[in-house]
Amino acid sequence: MTDISIADAVDVYLERKALGDPDGSGAGTYAANAESVLRRWVDWLVAEHDLRSVSALGPDQMRAYAEALRARTDEGTYAASTARTYYAVVRAFLSWCVRSGLRDSNPAAAEDVTAALPPTVDGDAGSKPGWTADRRHVLERHVRERAIAATSEDRDRETRRDRLREYALIALFLYSDVRGSELFRVPRDDRRTGAIWDDVDFYTGTIRVLGRSQRLEEVVLPAAVRTPLRRYRVALDPPSNDWPLFPTRHAPSIARRVREVLGERGHDEEAIDALLAGSTATELARERSIAPPAITTEGARSVLKRLCREAGLEVDGDSLTPRGARDDSRGDGRYRREATSSSPALRASVMERSIVVSTSREGPGSIIDLPARVVRSEERNADGEPGPDSETDPEP
Numbered sequence: 333m334t335d336i337s338i339a340d341a342v343d344v345y346l347e348r349k350a351l352g353d354p355d356g357s358g359a360g361t362y363a364a365n366a367e368s369v370l371r372r373w374v375d376w377l378v379a380e381h382d383l384r385s386v387s388a389l390g391p392d393q394m395r396a397y398a399e400a401l402r403a404r405t406d407e408g409t410y411a412a413s414t415a416r417t418y419y420a421v422v423r424a425f426l427s428w429c430v431r432s433g434l435r436d437s438n439p440a441a442a443e444d445v446t447a448a449l450p451p452t453v454d455g456d457a458g459s460k461p462g463w464t465a466d467r468r469h470v471l472e473r474h475v476r477e478r479a480i481a482a483t484s485e486d487r488d489r490e491t492r493r494d495r496l497r498e499y500a501l502i503a504l505f506l507y508s509d510v511r512g513s514e515l516f517r518v519p520r521d522d523r524r525t526g527a528i529w530d531d532v533d534f535y536t537g538t539i540r541v542l543g544r545s546q547r548l549e550e551v552v553l554p555a556a557v558r559t560p561l562r563r564y565r566v567a568l569d570p571p572s573n574d575w576p577l578f579p580t581r582h583a584p585s586i587a588r589r590v591r592e593v594l595g596e597r598g599h600d601e602e603a604i605d606a607l608l609a610g611s612t613a614t615e616l617a618r619e620r621s622i623a624p625p626a627i628t629t630e631g632a633r634s635v636l637k638r639l640c641r642e643a644g645l646e647v648d649g650d651s652l653t654p655r656g657a658r659d660d661s662r663g664d665g666r667y668r669r670e671a672t673s674s675s676p677a678l679r680a681s682v683m684e685r686s687i688v689v690s691t692s693r694e695g696p697g698s699i700i701d702l703p704a705r706v707v708r709s710e711e712r713n714a715d716g717e718p719g720p721d722s723e724t725d726p727e728p
Contacts, residue, residue, distance in 0.1 A: 335385055335386060335387045336385075336386055336434065337384050337385060337386070338374055338377065338383075338384060338385065338386050338389065339374050339384070341386050341425075341429060341434060342370045342371070342374060342425065345370075345425055345428055345429075346366065346367055346370070348428075349366070349641070365474075365642075365643055365644025366421050366424075366425075366644045369418050369421040369422065369644070370421065370422065370425055373397065373418075373422050376397065376400070377389070377393060377397075380396065380400075381393050381396070386429060386434050386435060387434075387435065389426075389435075389439055390439050391439045391442050391444070391445050393439070394422075394439045394440045394442075394445050395444070395445045395448050397419070397422070398419060398445060398446065398448035398449045399448045401415035401416075401418060401419055401449060401450065402415065402448060402449060402450040405450040406450070410450075411466055412450040412451065413464035413465060413466035413467065414466050415449065415450050416449055416450065416464070417464070417466060417467060417470070417645070419440070419446075419449055420646065421644060421646070422440060423438065423440040423441065424646045426438045426439065426440050426441075427441075467645055468506050470643055470644070470645060471502060471506070471639065471640060471643050471645060472502060472503070472506055474639070474642065474643035475495070475498045475499045475502045475639060475643075476499055476560075478495045478498070478499070479495045479496050479498070479499040479560065479563075481495075482494075482495035482496070483495075483496070483563075489567075492567055493564075493567040493568060496560065496563055496564040496567045496568075497564055497567075497568070497578065498635070498639060499560040499563075499564065500557075500560045500561045500563075500564035500577075501578065501632070501635060501636075502636075502639065503556055503557045503559075503560045503561065504557055504561070505636065506556075507554050507556040507557050508539075508551060508552075508553055508554065508557050509551050509552070509668060510527075510539060510541060510551050511541075511544075512629045512632055512633075513629055514527065514541035514542060514543065514551075515527050515541070515577065515578070515632070516578065516626055516627055516628055516629045516631065516632045517576075517580075517625055517626040517627065517628045517629070518628070518629055519628055523542060523546070524542060525625070525626060526576045526577070526578070526625070526626025526627070527539060527541060527576070527577045527626070528573065528574050528575060528576055528577065528623070528626075529565065529570050529573045529574075529575055529576075529577060530573040530574055531577075532553075532561070532565075532577070533550075534558060534562060537552060537553050537554075537555075537558055538550040538551060538552055538553060539551050539553055543668070547670065548670070549668050549669065549670060550668070550669050550670070551668050552668075561577075571618050571621045572621045572623065574623045575623045575624075576623060576624065576625070576626035576627075577626070578626055578627045578632070579623075579624040579625070579626060579627070580624055580625050580626060580627045580628075580631065581627075582625075583612075583613060583614070585624070585625050586613040586614055586617055586624045586625075587608070587613035589617070589622060589623075589624055589625055590604075590608070590613045590616050590617050590620075590622050591604055591608075593620075593622045594607070594620070594622070
């Protein structure tokens with residue numbers, strides 16, 4: 333087995349991670365986030381153990397590293413979850429070394445080694461495996477900062493929409509009680525075709541979904557979800573309210589839906605071919621208000637996996653999963669109720685409303701059009717919080 337230095341192996345590992353998805357938004361972000369952790373670890377090995385070789389690294393050094401992280405936690409420099417995240421980054425790198433044939437085993441995986449890590453705090457006791465409060469914060473901060481950068485910088489419209497889409501998706505995973513099977517399309521279940529914008533009521537701060545009971549339920553959307561979701565909707569600009577919250581980007585699926593709907597509308601094959609010859613299926617779907625299919629639950633998991641990788645969140649090479657993302661300390665079902673028969677306010681086009689203003693502004697009984705954000709600035713939603721379009725809503 334050819335021996336190489338740990339520093340050189342880290343260089344190759346980070347390069348491979350950076351090139352893992354060269355066409356994806358934020359490609360190489362995982363490498364950027366993991367690099368600082370791995371570089372500090374390499375420097376620590378040299379300073380504390382004069383160790384530079386991949387093959388020479390053993391459980392004793394990794395146990396010492398775990399103990400060093402615990403000491404930093406005890407002195408208050410790191411949170412316990414932060415220390416464990418740093419160790420997980422190193423452990424993922426060593427797993428890659430094993431898969432690449434640089435080592436026979438992972439010295440960071442032994443039970444007596446990991447036992448030296450700081451224990452999880454009480455606040456993390458209810459978290460699913462791999463998820464901690466710190467990791468949720470890292471992921472949310474990663475997508476939020478990219479969304480802010482995309483909207484403040486001179487970025488193309490598609491990039492802005494993609495970043496806002498990712499932010500909205502992660503916010504729903506982290507802060508709402510909505511399940512993946514209620515948001516996305518389940519291929520083997522004809523009833524679960526994915527949530528659409530007609531299901532969202534920004535005024536009351538709820539989303540209507542098909543629950544496990546197979547009945548429609550309304551789920552409360554906290555402010556941490558409403559803000560990114562509302563901004564994503566503006567960027568997406570759906571041509572109709574039956575548009576999915578998260579439409580698929582699979583071109584054949586969109587083309588198949590366009591052909592099907594145009595056929596139902598009376599177009600023959602020759603006319604459909606002519607229309608598709610002049611526009612892409614995606615363009616035609618928007619032009620003719622033909623809602624594409626929603627992404628599938630598997631597609632959503634793939635997005636989360638990529639974003640976790642880009643944010644530097646891996647657990648021994650495995651990304652975190654949607655099921656564990658939500659903080660269940662609030663109790664499942666607490667923010668759910670059976671759907672009412674009233675229509676969501678979004679159907680009534682809440683983005684703009686007419687109101688009567690005071691005489692001091694426009695004269696007696698004047699009626700003007702103002703954005704819904706201003707109209708409802710003093711209203712309260714079903715949670716008793718300021719209205720979803722209130723000026724008090726937090727910025728991302």
